[in-house]
Amino acid sequence: MLLFLPNTPLWPRLLFAVLAAGRQPLLVDPRSPLEELEALMTARPPSLIVTIDIGRVLDKLLRLLPLVPQAEVRVARFAAELPFPRNLLFPLLRGGGLANLPDDPRFSRLNEGMAAVPAGFSEANLTWSGPLTLPSGETSQEDLAAGSAQLKAETKAKERWLLTVPFASRTGLTSLLAALETGQTLVVTPRLDQGSLDKLERTGRIDRRIS
Numbered sequence: 001m002l003l004f005l006p007n008t009p010l011w012p013r014l015l016f017a018v019l020a021a022g023r024q025p026l027l028v029d030p031r032s033p034l035e036e037l038e039a040l041m042t043a044r045p046p047s048l049i050v051t052i053d054i055g056r057v058l059d060k061l062l063r064l065l066p067l068v069p070q071a072e073v074r075v076a077r078f079a080a081e082l083p084f085p086r087n088l089l090f091p092l093l094r095g096g097g098l099a100n101l102p103d104d105p106r107f108s109r110l111n112e113g114m115a116a117v118p119a120g121f122s123e124a125n126l127t128w129s130g131p132l133t134l135p136s137g138e139t140s141q142e143d144l145a146a147g148s149a150q151l152k153a154e155t156k157a158k159e160r161w162l163l164t165v166p167f168a169s170r171t172g173l174t175s176l177l178a179a180l181e182t183g184q185t186l187v188v189t190p191r192l193d194q195g196s197l198d199k200l201e202r203t204g205r206i207d208r209r210i211s
Contacts (some may be wrong), residue, residue, distance in 0.1 A: 001018055001023060001046060001047075001048045001049070001050065002025070002026045002028065002041070002046035002048070002049045002071075003015065003018075003025055003026070003027050003028070003050055004028060004030055004049050004050065004051040004057065004061055004167070005030065005050065005052055005057070005076075005167075006030055006054065006057060006190035006191075007027075007051070007163060007166060007172075007188040007190055007191055007192070007207070008052065008076075008078070008081045008169050009188070010052070010076050010081055010115055010168065011167045011188075012113070012176055013115045013116070013117060014050060014115050015027075015167075016117045016126060017114065017115060017116060018087050019115065019128045019190065022128075022129075024130055024132070025129075025132070025133075025143070025170050026040070026044050026046055026133050026137075027132060027134050027167075027168035028135055028168055028169045029041055029135055029166040029169070030051075030057045030060055030061070030137055031166070032064040033194070034060065034063060034064070035087070036067075037060070037064055037134065038064060038067060039066050039113075040133075040135065040181065041056065041064055041068055042067055043128075044133065045067070045068045045070070045071070045147060046068060046071050047069065047070060047071055047072070047180050048072050048073075048074065049061065049068075049072070049074070050073075050074045050075075050076065050110060050114070051070050051071045051073060051074075051075055051076070052075065052076045052077075052078050052081075053075050053076070053078055053098050053099050053100070053101075053158060054078055054097075054098065054099065055097040055098065055099040056173055058075070058099045058102070058115065058178060059099075061073070062102060065106075066196065068143050071106065072106050072108075073104075073106050073107045073109040074108060074111070074114065075101055075107060075108070075109055075111070076108060076109075076110040076115070077110075078098060078190075079098070079110070086104060103164060120150070126140065126177070126185045127166060128141060128200070132144075133171070134168055134169060134170065135168060135169070136169065136170065139173070142175075143170070144170065144174050144177060145157045145177070147170060147171070147173075147174030147176075148174045148175075148178040148181070150174075151174060151178040151183055151210075152178050152181065154180070155182055155184065156207075158183075158184075159184045159185070159208055160184070160187060160205055160206050160207050160208075161175060161179060161184055161185065161186050161206070161207070161208050161210050162187045162197065162200055162201055162204065162206045162208070162209050162210065162211075163175055163176075163188050163210050164197050164209055164210060164211045165192070165210070165211060166192070167188075171210060171211070174208075175210040185211075187200060187204050187206065189201040193203060197209075
């Protein structure tokens, strides 16, 4: 399974559900250059892709799909990921807009059950076999645990962290694991441009940037 998603609350839920099912996801940053994404998808052609109905994300995925004509695509609703009405989404997207499903039989809406972590599953005690494939290469659970431990050692109680990098990175994953284990609040946004991050830092009571 390929997770073709920006930073949203859906991203870690899908990751944990896939790992709990014993599968190895391919993790990418949709903002990466098209050439890099083409190389990743050619090296490990996915049979299932999960994405979200942000226009810019879907547009880029449509340019990549000829490389994997056999892949099915499940599309999550961005509006369902946010705690406010749909008509307030557009300033956040800044022209990206929400997209309808393409007129293509390979596309369908994401079944909410796909993104549900199994009952009794503990994210903080997550284990899996084999490496995770990131845009920068493979990383092991041991490497992520070491990075998470370092971040936890630097952390005070009840902090709010602003994640300024994609979840699909070593830093993104280590900060996610550290936040789960320590109870910190991890603030995420699908937009990682400097202006959006600066605004979140001013308004979001941020204690630490994770870069």
